Amino acid sequence: MKQLFTLTLALLMSLVQLSALGQTTNKELLNSKLDKGNWYGELVFPSGTTFQAHMEVLKSQKGAFDGIIHWPNYFNTKTKVEGIVENDSLKIKEIEVISGKVMSLDFYLIKSIEEGTIKAVALDDEGAEEATFTFRNEKLLSDKELKTFGKLVKSANEKYGSFTFSxxxxxxxxxxxxxxxxxxxxxxxxxxxxxxxxxxxxxxxxxxxxxxxxxxxxxxxxxxxxxxxxxxxxxxxxxxxxxxxxxxxxxxxxxxxxxxxxxxxxxxxxxxxxxxxxxxxxxxxxxxxxxxxxxxxxxxxxxxxxxxxxxxxxxxxxxxxxxxxxxxxxxxxxxxxxxxxxxxxxxxxxxxxxxxxxxxxxxxxxxxxxxxxxxxxxxxEGNGIERMQKDSDYFNELGIDFYREGKFEEAAAEFTKAINLNSKNATYYSNRGTAHKKLGNWYKAISDFNQCLELDPKRNDVFGLLGEVKYNLKDYSSAIPDLQKSLEDSSVTRYNYYYLAMSHFRQDSTQQAYEVFSEIVKREDAIPVDYYNHGYVALSLEKNSEAITSLKQAVELAPTSLDYVNYLGIAYFRTEAYDKAAEFFKSAIELNEDDYVLKQNFTDALFMGKKYEDAVTYFRAYIDHPKKTAKMHNQFAISLENTQRYDEALVQYDSAISMNSTNAYYYDNRAGLHAGLGHLEKAIEDYTTSIKIYAKDPEIYYQRALLHKKNHDKYSACMDLKVAADMGHEKAKKESDDYCSLEN
CATH class of the missing domain: 2.50.20.10 (Lipoprotein localisation LolA/LolB/LppX)
Known part of the structure; x- marks a missing residue:
């Protein structure tokens, strides 16, 4: 068997040869050039033993690189490495230890890369996979994750010391x-x-x-x-x-x-x-x-x-x-x-x-x-087992008491004492891991949960805790199998389903997320956020009726939740139930009068529901806001026009065009109003601008032709009628045949 760190260090090296974009084929791997800079990862052995690592790539070219790997929780070791191509495979070789603990290393192999996440395996002497590694580019990590790793480095420096040698x-x-x-x-x-x-x-x-x-x-x-x-x-x-x-x-x-x-x-x-x-x-x-x-x-x-x-x-x-x-x-x-x-x-x-x-x-x-x-x-020969269990249970119970009081650091310390007395009790590790989870000590929690599962592989509930921690580390692909396994436990809770669904959702696996959320809302312990999440994902899959059902339930349980109320309005809007949409958008505004998006949603629903008089009232109240849009000015203008406030409507069309002069639809609307008011030249001018922006709408040519006809400009009218007719406009074709013949 290779030494533990032999696998750890060189396996990580196998990761660095890859570009951070896209699924890479073997040929592409051999020609990859890894971005310089920082990468962070986690090596996991089947036993559950886990090591975190930081890699700094110093030099890089196609099929090769030089870098330094730092393993803070493996004796604060740093090693110089290089990448090589051998037998049509990308392999990594450890060159020398420059700081930390002595070790023996070997070659390791990259398996895949997907958008900044590299996956690799360590192989034993017979070529079987012996450990797995997931490595992510620094750009994918949050500030919180980087700070967590920084704390790990600080802890390693305090525990192991930090030095280099030549x-x-x-x-x-x-x-x-x-x-x-x-x-x-x-x-x-x-x-x-x-x-x-x-x-x-x-x-x-x-x-x-x-x-x-x-x-x-x-x-x-x-x-x-x-x-x-x-x-x-x-x-x-x-x-x-x-x-x-x-x-x-x-x-x-x-x-x-x-x-x-x-x-x-x-x-x-x-x-x-x-x-x-x-x-x-x-x-x-x-x-x-x-x-x-x-x-x-x-x-x-x-x-x-x-x-x-x-x-x-x-x-x-x-x-x-x-x-x-x-x-x-x-x-x-x-x-x-x-x-x-x-x-x-x-x-x-x-x-x-x-x-x-x-x-x-x-x-x-x-x-x-x-x-x-x-x-x-x-x-x-076996005496004393009962006493050992009794004493270790004493410290375990103390830890549980501290945990219930919210004193998680004290709880972890007591669980450690229990483990020191009896390192074969899986529950002690799961308890300490749970305390570390509460403290945000993600990597310590993972180590404890893995140790628990090594001692008792049937603890499916611990798979749920492990998956939750990996979710918080944004390692969604690793979290999913653990969380899926946790569903086999008889004491499974909504949390197991929640983190599984969210892991799928974070990976853009919307259908899988929807299916898991669908299971959650069937449970008796479902809470308002579960109904909301189910409705939200249903909306993204255009399952609008199901979205309305779940979002209504969320609002009934939590009527003051702004997101729940707003998204119920959105669901109704998508089913063209504009009156109901307006009702919930208005309720959302009452919950937060400073959110201008809610006001846009509300006026949009009034407008689409053809409640023009009401729309005019609220457009007047909202239109002077700094976040107003050209779309709102246009809808305001249409509402004014439909309530026969023509002069005001023209002012709002002017504002819409001023904010967005490349939207042909706004010129069409203003042209229609000008035409109705007998402003033929202005209407023709707007239609002409519209055609310059978008020349493939036969209706606009037809409308401009009618204005030319009213203006007794037969030549221009016939030219527009011909263009519209050639585009398949039936009325234009008939008008052209009747109006543009030689006899006329």
């Missing part, structure tokens, strides 16, 4: 190791029996620390509230005992994992690793927390470990392994011996800090303390 010639490695070995011999005190005491800080808790070492044997005991947590190692096993929960675990040494408590104090020597077949892959130098260092990267097959050697004293300052980073600081005593004062172990899940107050050498230590007791052995 390459050093490998030929210098022997010289550095020679100095390192001299110091290691002087520090042989750690090969003698010793004892140290102090404190341990982890996840907001502080515990007393007592440690015995008789390497390779170790015993680390931490106490809190009078109860002990013990981690030990003898010649054959490593073990741990949890006095709070009355549980224990014992493993043979060859099965012990690197990320246990013992490993925090047992970082293998560089020389031992070199003897074991590791090779120095890279040597670099840099500065971190005021400490100048050399950085050795040792690798063997797919394992990689990095050692940071302090330039000042040639002691190991920091060690990076697959799942953790250990930083050790201390001081040299009067005998020239290095004494540890602080050991900080940083993992993705938590950070532990060991603060050493007292340090004693040459201790008489009974070897029995390094081995598990009979009680520990019995607990490891």
């Amino acid at each position: 390459p050093v010639e490998l030929s210098k490695a022997d010289e550095i190791l020679s100095q390192f070995n001299k110091v290691s011999e002087a520090d042989s005190i750690y090969l003698k029996p010793l004892k140290f005491e102090g404190k341990v800080e982890v996840e907001g808790m502080t515990m007393d620390l007592l440690c015995y070492m008789k390497l390779p044997k170790m015993r680390i005991e931490m106490k809190i509230m009078g109860m002990s947590l013990i981690f030990g190692k003898d010649d054959s096993v490593s073990w741990n005992y949890n006095g709070m929960a009355k549980i224990a675990e014992i493993k043979p040494l060859d099965e012990s994992e690197d990320n246990n408590m013992i490993a925090d104090f047992d970082n293998s020597d560089i020389n031992e690793l070199l003897e074991d077949g590791f090779e120095i892959r890279r040597l670099s130098e840099g500065e971190f927390d005021g400490v100048s260092f050399y950085r050795f990267v040792l690798s063997k097959e797919k394992q990689a470990i990095a050692y940071y050697i302090n330039k000042e004293n040639y002691r190991v300052y920091r060690v990076e392994k697959e799942n953790d980073i250990t930083t050790t600081t201390g001081e040299v005593n009067e005998k020239g011996q290095f004494v540890m004062k602080e050991i900080k172990v940083v993992r993705i899940a938590n950070t532990m800090t060991f603060l050493i107050d007292e340090f004693s050498l040459d201790q008489e230590i009974d070897d029995a303390i390094f081995s598990p007791t009979e009680e520990t052995i019995a607990l490891a």
Whole structure:
């Protein structure tokens, strides 16, 4: 199996080769040129493990690019990358780590791109998909999303630190190791029996620390509230005992994992690793927390470990392994011996800090303390499970109480305590994820919900929560399958349907959104906004009758909602029920008299319903508003004309044309009024202007011909009649035959 971050980093690289526009074919991918700038994404493994990333593309050309990837929640790592084309596929190769944790990388493959969203997969050694990635261009992210990522970076800097390093010639490695070995011999005190005491800080808790070492044997005991947590190692096993929960675990040494408590104090020597077949892959130098260092990267097959050697004293300052980073600081005593004062172990899940107050050498230590007791052995065989559940449930209940009080940060902290006691309880993760969701900590929420589902894949309700978070991150395509899955849960609520429908709607999948909203309005827990949304989407699909039914229900339940009332008016308007439309537009105006669009809707409905007298009244009231339109002036003029206010009508036609002199319809209307008032020349002039704007309306030629005829201009009349007749105007053809014959 590839290392976790091997997949993470190089997979992201496979994304950057693409243009941000359109579905890209394989040939187009190979010739794509990625826009320079910032991209943001999220890598998701089948287990639910999720990593966020920021990519800065520095150089780009067809089929190639150079850039830097930043993974803040994977040990704040930054890597230099390049894109390559190989075997007719676009692949990405990691070049070097320039900041953060050591890792091993491989090649990865792009699958598709659609308008600024890139999707890629990581492949295992057999070519099977091992992880998926969705990456979006910075232009698609909201300010809120960018701020959220900024907070993640700030948190990563605080947790992991931020630094960079530059390459050093490998030929210098022997010289550095020679100095390192001299110091290691002087520090042989750690090969003698010793004892140290102090404190341990982890996840907001502080515990007393007592440690015995008789390497390779170790015993680390931490106490809190009078109860002990013990981690030990003898010649054959490593073990741990949890006095709070009355549980224990014992493993043979060859099965012990690197990320246990013992490993925090047992970082293998560089020389031992070199003897074991590791090779120095890279040597670099840099500065971190005021400490100048050399950085050795040792690798063997797919394992990689990095050692940071302090330039000042040639002691190991920091060690990076697959799942953790250990930083050790201390001081040299009067005998020239290095004494540890602080050991900080940083993992993705938590950070532990060991603060050493007292340090004693040459201790008489009974070897029995390094081995598990009979009680520990019995607990490891299954005793204490009920107690563990009881204690972890206590913190879980505290978290629930805080959550109900709206104290979401406090709730998350209590849920974390429950998880620390029992990391196998799926509910604790879903509870903490829900608290993070309330706090807007979207990525933390996703991580918790995924962990819950890994422990209990049947928690369909959690798929709903996961989908809701992805919706808030505007990752609608990923939200939809989660929300769809949530509908299988017996306790499904309208929220599951709501976020599913809205995800479809945000992706312009209007029909799918309509179908889901149709299900919501059938539910007993439907609320006014559900009826409104259903009506709104129905309108966009021209299902006007259904829109009216749902919008009426929304208005009945929430009669003071401006949008509900206005859109009901729009629905009636579209069905040509103009009187009803005017009724609701007027009600909307009463809810917000400052919204001029509502007044436009209202006068439009009066006009279309031929309520000209009423229309004139309200046009007079609204027409002097700065947001008035040429259309309103035109409708006002027609209403005035139909109520025999001809002089005023001409003034309004003039205003409409003044605001929009390219609308032929306005000239036609004014021409008609001029003709009715006997202003033949002015009418002919308006029709002539109309024809210049749009010359394909035979009716206008016909009307101008009639005016020419009245004006005894037979030639011009016949010319217009012929044009209209040639366009298929039957009256013009008959008039032309009768009026334009030679006999006449």
